[in-house]
Amino acid sequence: MEIKSRLCSGIIFKGLAAGLALAVLIPLGVVVLRASQPSDTAWAAVVEYRLWGYVLQTLLLVALVTGIALAVGVPTAWVISAYDFRGRALLDWLLLLPLAMPGFVAAAAYVDLIGGLAPFFIWVRQQWGLEAFLRVQIIVPWVCATGILGMTLFPYVYLSCRAVFARQSAGAIEAARLLGESAAGVFFRVALPMARPAIVAGGSLVGMETMNDYGVVSLFGLQPLTPGVFRAWGEGEVVVAMRLALFLMFFLSVVLVAERWQRGRRGYGQGSGEGKLARVRLGSGKSLAAVMLCAVPLMFGFFLPVGRLLRWCWDVRGSAELGGHAQAAWNSLALAGGAVCLLLGSAVVLVAVQRAYGSRVILIAQKICLLGYGLPSALVAVGVGALVVFLAGNFPGAGVLALSTSVFGLMLAYLVRFLAVAIQPLAAGCERVPGCLREAAQTLGSGRLGAMWRVDLPLVKTTLLAGATLCFVDVFKELTLTLVLRPFDFETLATRIYRFTDEGRIAEAAVPGMALMVLCLIGLFPLSTLMKRLEQ
């Protein structure tokens, strides 16, 4: 008689899932542990001279970048959703392009601008004196850095608002039009309030990315918390770095909690989603204005940097260090490939196996793993870094394998940061597979894993693939973690671009920059198809 208890099944997967959850929590644990250790005068000095500046600069940076992203993202989304004009379909697609432009690549294209502004600085000094000259020298990098971040990050706001304008609030918007509301009235009194949750969601994503940015801010010499953490780390002040990382995490959590809170209060945000919004045709004058509204941010966020990079690529065509670039590209590909295998395997265990067994343990592990995305890059980097140092120092064998411990550290860091990117599309895909299909497979003699393998996974193949591409691109263009955790003398495309730009060898950064950007462009295709599928 084969009576089998349900409880003992899937124990291996539960163990795996628990291990993954633990891995995600490790960096935070290490940071909290080290931060609580006593520190010498270094911390006191940082508190006295730098901390206030770090915090102030972080807040200012986030406010400015988010402001720019909202000011660009919301109106473009509205114009594209509510009006019809020549070039609309093309612009709708083009407005996603800045997502393919990593901030530090765009920064490479702009960083020499400061040198080019020398005549302007001289003119300011002659006009208004030394005081004004110094002030302008501070302001200009801020304008550049916030502008670059805003212009490359606004598509997050654009995407989230566009879905709401076009679908969810279509009924209300059309009703307002029929009630005789003016165009501006429709936007301010109906569309904007209804899109508030989407605006906050997109804005908080921008805020998070800004707080995590290291490349752009350090290239322009800004001093918010993330470069602050790395400065302390580089100076060997581990405890200081850990404490600053916790500060960063506090600000990031505030953003995330605020976003969660307003989402919870929504209620009216989800319209019935019936049909698409009928677009109003614009006359030629207004059409031109609409095109300009969309084209200007595209210009700054994408086409101008691409143009400059292309020109430099042409300039260095004979003398480029192709060997070094190829090695870096290979390193990037290998890292990203390995990380994708790890991330996808983990996501399948956390999502598909969870569904197959209906296990609560795995579900809790999955929720914990999703939290990793909310950890600041800087915190993950120094947490994993401290762990790697500890392992290399305490296990003599590991000392010889310094390279492999570093690669292990990198993989762990990618796992922590990007597991959510792999989990979310897969979970959304699995959500759409009716549970009765799995039950049908079971009554036809398939075991739980068999049913998952033969039914669930083939049905989520496309979302799985899209998730894999997103992870691949995310790891491929990752700079902050890689910069800190990479093995000695090991370069990826991203770190190479950063190093060249930092050393002022901008023209040489152009070739790897273009290569990176083209790859990110390829990653956009699955993203846009995924968006469409989820929108339906």
Place this chain on the structure above:
Amino acid sequence: MSLLEVYGISKTYRRGDAAALAEVSFCLEERHVLALVGASGSGKTTMLRILAGLEMPDAGEVRLDGRVIAGAGSGVAAERRGIGMVFQNHALFPHLTVEKNVLFGVRKMAKPEKGRLLAELLELVGLPGMAQRYPHELSGGERQRVALARALAPGPQLLLLDEPFSSLDMRLKQAVRDETREILRARGTAAVFVTHDTEDSLAVADRIVVMQEGRVQQVGAPQEVYFAPANPYVAKFFGSCNFLPFHLLGSLERARVSCLVGPPGGAGGERGLWIRPEHLWLEKPTAAGGLSGEVERVSFAGSYQRVFLKCAGDLSIEVSHTQGFPIEKGQVWGIIPVRRLPEQSGST
């Protein structure tokens, strides 16, 4: 020994909630079809899922062919029970062709044999030549038949059907229902099916289990359940039924209605008779008293008219009027039962 024996199955989903199933027992003979009937929330689907192995009972035992397949909190896994299931919305695998769907559960079989089995099953369900279609290319009725073929393919001892006809429209439903019955008979497969449609159960089942709020109300052949309901719930569930309290019956009692008599029931536990509308006739009211009522409403139902009458004591009575003479609102008619015991009719 019966093929399927269910003893005292109980199931509660969450502590503190009402039991989804309470002490459910029934059995099923080989080659028979059993219907689990009840309103939504009666526990019939839970019972079916326990039989399939998709849920575990808290208490009780299920035996298939003498072998215990489910006991308290444990049991044979669904995939090892050898029980087939047809799901409510068919649950065909959208990424597989009809052929791959049907052969999904067939293992350890040589290729030519598989081909033969497929051809035989598609022939049986009337879909020859459809093997390479995908589910989305099929009509509702065709999907239902593929689902049936898929469930039959591994040669299950028992087939479970969860609301198999509910997604089909009225006209298609009757054809598919009769077809399914024929197919089950042809394969000699015993089946349990769940439905909220009493007509389905009366038409298809050999035995009916009527459930309400997790409890079995009656187990019996369709005729038994319809003509001799065990309690007022069953009586009303299988169609309109009038309750005539004894104190109003006077002459009706003299008419000696017999097999129409249900159990005592009605409001406040009053005793009386349960009589279906088609078992009542309308006559000219007699001076001798008897039951009579004023016509309140008449509605045309094709082969008969539904007549609602108001009797003394606020009693409403429904009569299926098939006698042809016109009935109009406001008229007063005498009501008498049609069926009398033959050997006693005319006496008194």
